[in-house]
Amino acid sequence: MGKRVVVVGATGAVGENFISILQQRDFPISKIKFVASARSAGRKVAFKGREYTIEGLSDTTFDDGWDIALFSIPKAMSRKFSPIAASKGCIVVDNSNAFRMEADVPLVVPEVNGDDVTKASRGIIANPNCSTIGMVVAVNPLHKAKTVKRLVITTMQSVSGVGLKAIEELKAESAAVLAGKPYTRSIFPHQMAFNVLPQIPQSDAFDANGYTSEEMKLLHETRKIMHADSIRVTMTCTRVPVIYCHSEAVNIEFEKSCTPDEARAILSKAPGVTVLDDVSQQQYPLATDIAGQDDTFVGRIRQDESLDGNRGINLWLVSDNLRKGAALNAVQIAETLVAKGL
Structure with a gap:
């Protein structure tokens, strides 16, 4: 019905x-x-x-x-x-x-x-939040298998996360910069074209701890969604001059050993995840390719050499922030x- x-x-x-x-x-x-x-x-x-x-x-x-x-x-x-x-x-x-x-x-x-x-x-x-959704789809199956202890996340978030006017501002500002002309912006506090802004949302004040509200969302939402209050999360969220898709560099520390091959095997069976990881062929998720797709795409899966016992993995993930996000x-x-x- x-x-x-x-x-x-x-x-x-x-x-x-x-x-x-x-x-x-x-x-x-x-x-x-x-x-x-x-x-x-x-x-x-x-x-x-x-x-x-x-x-x-x-x-x-x-x-x-x-x-x-x-x-x-x-x-x-x-x-x-x-x-x-x-x-x-x-x-x-x-x-x-x-x-x-x-x-x-x-x-x-x-x-x-x-x-x-x-x-x-x-x-x-x-x-x-858009950056949380794409990340937990990939991290949760790894957590179920290997128990995540700590996450270190850096996001590179597209301007479409701000809205349609932000897309138009990026396009217009990019054209102005390339033409050597001045541009009066209304959405972003600094030049967005050909730049990276380490502040999301761009209109909010920083918290007393120096983090943004977007960054604190990643912490609190991850724990609530995954029912895992013990996971430690630290993060930096940035806005990049990309129209669609959020990209994230994620470092995961596990309680148990986890090799890149094990991580790939787990993620390849996870709902909502597509593994795209063949560095010999320069295959890894790109925002320009993932726009309009429904899955979280994961690549650059590799061992964190700074942790003993194979207890750390680095990965790169991309998801369409307007669709899955x-x-x-x-x-x-x-x-x-x-x-x-x-």
Whole structure:
């Protein structure tokens, strides 16, 4: 039986991916509507051969009986409207960070902790941060086999994680820099073109410990999703002048010995993971190749020579931040709800 689905934030980068992925995966839908901010109301969107008019988000959006709402709107708006939707019997899958660390809201990556969807007592399920999702899909199967002790993560995150306007700013600024012309930016605090910014989000102040909120998300979300509070995590998150896909260099310290061949064997069987690792042929994951793909791609798997007993592995992973890092994971959560009869 089809579900009655609301796509909230339908005109944003993630919202556009919600629409395409729901169609690509043939999610069972009996009724659907598309919602966005008041300024986007009235715009048209195509879905499965039909044209729909986008509605403005309001307190009455969820009044007429809906089963699942996929949210991709700012945190403050999600805090307001998610409980409203849930109070009317609609299960919310929220892409913001409004509820991620609340004890009674499950934070779900279906390949890792899909059963947690049954714990959504408030009718809200949180979609994790984009850089967390791609990483835990690869790290969790290694943890199950070898017990992860510590993670050292450096992310290289694309500008699409900021939104459509950030993509346009990078393109325009790149053209201006190449032409030797001045450019007045509005999204990033420093030149993004041909540069690397070690601050995400670009608008937030650093925490008292010197870390950014993005970096602290990696720590807390990893532990919650993997049900592994003892894992130690340290991280540096950077923004790079790439349009799509987040890349991450991950160093893993295990409790047990783990060789590169063992890691490859484990990852090759893991759901949602593709191993692309043949350095003799210069084969490894690249953002330009992975954009539009659903899996987390892993390569450059090698021993950490600084640890005794083969207890460390270095790897390189790339995932599409708008797909698996956001919209796809949310749709997979919705699919898990359907599979469990919820």
